[in-house]
Amino acid sequence: MLRGVIPNNRCLALARLFALVLALAVIPAISQAGELQIRTSVDHFIKTKTPYKGNVGTSVLYRFDNGFFFGGTVYSAAFGDAGGLFIGGVEVGKQFRLGGGNFAEAAVFYGGGGGAGQVPGDGSLLRPRFMLGHDFDGLQLAAGVSYVRVTGSKISTPALELAFTAPFNLLSGFGHVDSCSSCDDMMGKLHVSLKEVKAVAKSFRPLNDGSRTAGKKLSPMFLAGTEFVFDFTQKFDIFFSAAGAAHGDGAGYAEWLAGLRYIHPIGPVDLFADAGLGFAGGGDVNTGGGFIGAANAGIEAHLTDWISLTASLGLTGAMNGKFLALVPAISIAAPLGGTAKDRGDTPLNPTKWRVSGGYSVIPSHKGMRKPGTGGSKSLGLINTKFDLMFSPRFYLSGQAYTITYGDAGGFAMGLVGPGYTIPVGDRFAISAEVLAGAAAGGGINTGGGAVGVVNLDLDYKLSSSVALGLDLGWIHSWRGGLDAPLIGLGLKVDFTTFQ
Structure with a gap:
């Protein structure tokens, strides 16, 4: 009677294996x-x-x-x-x-x-x-x-x-700390500091008729993603970004890019131009072998010490495929330690994080798979989560999941949203999260890709900076049949970056 609701032994074995590997890897970091x-x-x-x-x-x-x-x-x-x-x-x-x-x-x-x-x-x-x-x-x-x-x-x-x-050489420290004991030595070398984290929304407007693998023209795509920006020099930043299709055509498309951005400050705004290389595909988008390039120009307005808005226009295209698109984009960013105009003139400012890795399961249920795809297994996924701590209790979480079990090769999802932690005694804590993002691939029925998740975490502290977490949540596809519990287990580690 519980078949399809409780994952089978193989899925549980994979979860235990992954948790063990994480434990063996992370625990030595303490000493x-x-x-x-x-x-x-x-x-x-x-x-x-x-x-x-x-x-x-x-x-x-x-x-x-x-x-x-x-x-x-x-x-x-x-x-x-x-x-x-x-x-x-x-x-x-x-x-x-x-x-x-x-x-x-x-x-x-x-x-x-x-x-x-x-x-x-x-x-x-x-x-x-x-x-x-x-x-x-x-x-x-x-x-x-x-x-x-x-x-x-x-x-x-x-x-x-x-x-x-x-x-x-990232200016950082283990645990939630207010000073960086190794930063003086590191700043004498070529180093980077984490400058800001962005939530990105962009649209792909295909410019040719071969953007779909079948040779047809692709309709407009809307993507959601995250970008990490690192200070490199006074005028240049390094960025890493990832995004996936969340609405419109191209359900299942995903990309990641790394590149260099030139910054020109003018009062409270920054003008910028950037170029990046990366990999992309899925969703019947004709990216050939997957190698893509992108170039953008735009403006970033620093509204407060903690919020900035960005608007840009650019091109993204496949190096050995026919995909080419005009890309308007907007983003909201959380600057970490000051704006470009005062960069280098202020003391190091700490930004506290929590990173976790673990294994999650989505039980099999009616409507989870697209008609004709077959398969009845539950889904097993590796998860990676980054929580940006705005205070000891309030945080913003970015989460990525990739499939390892369940006859759904290629299924992946990315989520972002706020969370709030309530300590319970010295070692326990409960966190509540409300997340939204994109999920697609592997024949899983997510409609256009947009999903929402509510999540409740129960954490047990193994030390002051390492915790074991049990996740109990629910995932819902707004236009598809994916609608089920999302259950996970993982390790959480606190660290601090400095800007």
Whole structure:
């Protein structure tokens, strides 16, 4: 009678495995010093049975002094014809120093995803990798092999891999703190600070007749997403953004971009121009292999110390596909530590965060899948959440989910919304959240992609900065059949950035 409401043993086993990996990775951070790194990798499959030939991978890793490291990685299809295939998850590994600047590295990645019609099944990926490399005074270059097998698909092959790793000198500290003990040393190096976080809404207005994979013209698309902006120099910022289709045509389309933005302050506003590269696809949008470029110009008005508004106009297009669109966009931002006109003249200002990673389940239910897609399993998803703490109780949460189980390869969702925390004694806390965002892919019936979530979290503190969280929520698709509980378990870690 409870079949379809209670996830089966395999789904629960995956949840336990992911929670264990997170625990083993995060707990050493309490006692081990280390550094944040960013890694870019390129791989090419040796045996291919699908149009999916290889990836570009992007990782943010925390490496401890003893050689162990953990972090998040996103693989984006870049070779072949599988634009829109994304696989995200967690990676844990160890680097072994061999002398003379040489090293060996072994790691394992666990995650999930899909897209581009390449993963009709679960979309789970357990990827071991072994690399040999050299450290050029902090900049690391490595080459090696890995094995890629995505469950529920024909993707099963060794891969050759090349990776470049550099320090990501972000002004930050572990826990919720008011001063940065390592910032003086870090500011003597090339470094970045987190400047602002944006909620972005934009429209794609296709400019040609080949923007759809079938050769037809794409109708206007409306996207919702998030952007993180980092100070780089007085005149330049670095940005990372992700967005997904939430209304109109292209349900299932998703993109992420990284780029450089030039800033020209004029009184209370900033004029800007930027350019970025990234990966995108899904929703029958013709992005070819998935590699895209974007350029924009606009204006940002600083209304208060905590709110700014941005309007821009730009172009986004596929490098080896026919997709090309005019992109008007607006965003609301939370500046973290001052506006451009006083940047560099004020003391370091702390901004407190909570990051969590875990595993969530959506029980199978009537109407969850589109007609004719088949499948009756519950959905298992890896989740990653960032909470921006405006006070010890009130916060803004951004959340991303990617599929690893449930015959829905390619299903993913992103959510954003406010939350409020109430402490209960010394170790427990209850948080309530109201979230909205986009969800699509994998044959799941989300209509145009817009979804809403109400969530109740019960947290138990393992230490002053680490907590175990149980999530009890409900997800509802405004125009589709997805309407069910959203249940999760994960670890939460407090940290502080400085601007």
